[in-house]
Amino acid sequence: MASSSSSVLLVAVVLAAVVCGAHGIAKVPPGPNITASPASYGNKWLDAKTTWVPLTDKNWDPLPPSHFALSGHAFGSMAKKGEEQKLRDAGEVEIKFRRGKCKYPAGTKVNFHVEKSSNENYLALVIKFLQGDGDVVGVDIKQKGEDKWTELNESWGAVWRIDTPHKLIGPFSVRYTTEGGTKTVVDDVIPKGWKPDTSYEAKGAY
Structure with a gap:
């Protein structure tokens, strides 16, 4: 939240990910990953894997302050291989996440x-x-x-x-x-x- 700043900033490895955070997301200590393992919906569970995505501090939709939205590609990247659409179809799910330290390419100047x-x-x-x-x-x-x-x-x-x-x-x-x-x-x-x-x-x- 922030920022960007500022802000929960998560290092991007899912290059096509688009993530919007509603303002007011509570700060969390820096950590090694963002995790959805498992994600739950209804009384069912989905196994998911660790994924890195960038999170911005802008979201103009009327979402609760604690919510952030992932693009379909980013959300699917948390699923096991072949189960991407199943996870995307799950609707709203609970996701455990940690903020990652910012890491830019070598030589990037402030x-x-x-x-x-x-x-x-x-x-x-x-x-x-x-x-x-x-x-x-x-x-x-x-x-x-x-x-x-x-x-x-x-x-x-x-x-x-x-x-x-x-x-x-x-x-x-x-x-x-x-x-x-x-x-x-x-x-x-x-x-x-x-x-x-x-x-x-x-x-x-x-």
Whole structure:
């Protein structure tokens, strides 16, 4: 839930999976898998196997907050071979799941996206492609040449923002804190002359 952020994010191995989570899904500790074993419907049981799927934090359907929906392909992937349609036809079933740590391809850099609504007095950031350690729980920025960090407020989802009467010129360093307690500083990642609706990639080993 989150996010994405933020959010329960499950590593994708079922590439065609499309998963929507209703807002409000309770956080669960990171774990090695998402499991449906067995899935139940009525008074019957279906054997299922471990499957990895990505879960987003957007669902506009009027579903209860604790529900999330899988595509037919993703749902069928949890069935034993040859029983995919049987599982898809089961309707609503109970699924046990755990959040998995984010794992992006080797060489993927942390990305800072300046939202399109940003201007010289308002900066909204989304931090993308964080490996492993969980949701971002805090973001600060620091103007080049200054000693003091300025805290951003969580806006919604994965968006962090600051409103200020002072012009936000840049370059800015960004410090983000994950729920695991790790603080990371990326120097001067938002350049002078930054533009709205633009992504800036961290340099170095982030």
